[in-house]
Amino acid sequence: AQKITQTQPGMFVQEKEAVTLDCTYDTSDPSYGLFWYKQPSSGEMIFLIYQGSYDQQNATEGRYSLNFQKARKSANLVISASQLGDSAMYFCAMRGGWDKIIFGKGTRLHILP
Amino acid sequence: NAGVTQTPKFRVLKTGQSMTLLCAQDMNHEYMYWYRQDPGMGLRLIHYSVGEGTTAKGEVPDGYNVSRLKKQNFLLGLESAAPSQTSVYFCASSSPGRGDGELFFGEGSRLTVL
Numbered sequence: 001a002q003k004i005t006q007t008q009p010g011m012f013v014q015e016k017e018a019v020t021l022d023c024t025y026d027t028s029d030p031s032y033g034l035f036w037y038k039q040p041s042s043g044e045m046i047f048l049i050y051q052g053s054y055d056q057q058n059a060t061e062g063r064y065s066l067n068f069q070k071a072r073k074s075a076n077l078v079i080s081a082s083q084l085g086d087s088a089m090y091f092c093a094m095r096g097g098w099d100k101i102i103f104g105k106g107t108r109l110h111i112l113p
Numbered sequence: 114n115a116g117v118t119q120t121p122k123f124r125v126l127k128t129g130q131s132m133t134l135l136c137a138q139d140m141n142h143e144y145m146y147w148y149r150q151d152p153g154m155g156l157r158l159i160h161y162s163v164g165e166g167t168t169a170k171g172e173v174p175d176g177y178n179v180s181r182l183k184k185q186n187f188l189l190g191l192e193s194a195a196p197s198q199t200s201v202y203f204c205a206s207s208s209p210g211r212g213d214g215e216l217f218f219g220e221g222s223r224l225t226v227l
Contacts, residue, residue, distance in 0.1 A: 006155075035215060043221055045203065050213035091155060093216075099144055099163055099209065101216060102172060105155035 002027045002096040006104035013082055014112050020067070021077040021107050023092030033095040034075040036066065039106075040088040048090075051075060087111045115139050119204050119219035126194045126226045134189040134222050136204030144207045145187035146216065147171075147179060149200040156203065162187055194226045 003026040013019045025034065036048040051059045051066045059066040067076040079086055092104045120135045136145065144163050148156040148171075158171030162181040176198060178190045187206075191198055201223050205216040 009153075033214065035213075037216075043201075045205075045216070045218035047213075047215040047217075050215055052213075093156075095209075095214065098169065100158065100161065100169070100171065101146060101207075102158055103148070103156040105153065 002029075002094055002100065002102050004092055004094050004102055004104035006092055006107050008107045009105075010108045010110070012110045012112055015084060016081055019079040019082050019086070019109065021079075021090050021092075021109065023075045023077065023104060025073050025075060025092075025094050027094065027096045029097040032097075034066070034068070035093040035095070035101075036064070036075075036077045037091045037093060037103075038088045039091065045091075049077070082111050084111050084113060117204055117206055117217050117219040119202070119222045121222060122220065123223050124225070126191075126224065128195060128226060130194050131190070131192050132194065132224075133191075134202055134204070134224075136187045136189070136206075136219060138185055138187075138204075138206040138217070140206060140208070140217065141184070142206035142208040142217070143184070144209065145181065146205045146207075147177075147187065147189045148203045148205065149173065149198075150203060150221070151200050159189065159202075191224075194224075196226045198224065199226045200224060 005024045032053045034051045038046040049061045065078045095101045117138045146161040147159040160179040165184045204219040
């Protein structure tokens, strides 16, 4: 069975600091993918970054990077130089067997000026 | 660019009534998903489809039915609505063969069951 765990319900971070949002997963599938999404207060879901289980390097997209530690089954999102606009809900998600995609409960990030 | 469109955006039902949420995508995606979002629970997968005419259960399928008669449409039905089904419903689609296979989401449908 697939499982995604986000252990930080909420975080407060000072503007311009780096942020790490935790995500651990569990799956028995040898091939899987990990995603991060952002949901601002307006409600839309915004895709941030993707990591495949066989990718050798950690994924990066602008200020976002995914710290993928396969042996630990973790896929933490790192946001460098945080901005006020980064305040939002962040979800980790996993595609596993039969292309089922499940989400964690999310972390609400507050960036302080 | 329409992308993923959900209809209706808002709906209020009485307990026991039925309704259907429509999801339409114009990106020719093979896969479509229905999620519900509740405070503190994240997004939970209700049902999904990996192709026209096929559906599969997700994490919380009870009380819902789905149909995928056309590739571009994915319908979510509530036969007898209950207050526990008050939620925001999101439809999403993807095509694993393109890009990262990420989900493209609709804007959400807010359903209240009284």
